[in-house]
Amino acid sequence: MKTAKFEKCPRCGSSELQNIFYVESGEPPRVYVRCAKCGAFVARYTLSRYTSDQPYESLLRMLRRCSLTDSRRSVAEIEAFTRGIEEKFKEALRMAEEGGEKRRIEEIIDESED
Numbered sequence: 001m002k003t004a005k006f007e008k009c010p011r012c013g014s015s016e017l018q019n020i021f022y023v024e025s026g027e028p029p030r031v032y033v034r035c036a037k038c039g040a041f042v043a044r045y046t047l048s049r050y051t052s053d054q055p056y057e058s059l060l061r062m063l064r065r066c067s068l069t070d071s072r073r074s075v076a077e078i079e080a081f082t083r084g085i086e087e088k089f090k091e092a093l094r095m096a097e098e099g100g101e102k103r104r105i106e107e108i109i110d111e112s113e114d
Contacts, residue, residue, distance in 0.1 A: 001112055004095035007105060009035035009042055017042055043105070051085055
C-alpha cells in the first residue's frame with residue numbers, strides 16, 4: 001500500500017497546523033499537532049527517528065551510533081539517504097496534492113500494519 005494526504009483539523013478542516021516538539025528524558029520524542037487556525041488538538045506522533053531539512057546532518061547523527069569503517073561505503077550511504085528522503089518527500093507531496101486519499105489517518109495506519 002502507498003498513499004498520502006494532507007492532515008487537517010477535525011474541528012475546522014484547516015490544513016494550517018503547528019507541530020510542538022516535546023522531549024522528556026527516558027521517553028521517545030513526541031510531536032503534538034495543533035490547528036493554527038482554531039487551536040484544536042489534531043494529533044500526537046511518537047518518533048522513532050527524525051530527519052530535518054538537512055538530511056546529511058541527520059544521517060551523521062544516526063551513524064555516530066554505528067561504526068562504518070569504510071569511508072567510500074559511508075559516503076555512498078549518506079548520498080543514498082539524502083536522495084531517498086528527497087524522492088519520498090516529492091512523491092508524498094505529489095500524492096497528497098492529488099487528493100485521492102479520503103480515509104482518516106488512523107485508518108491508513110491500521111491498514112498499513114496488516
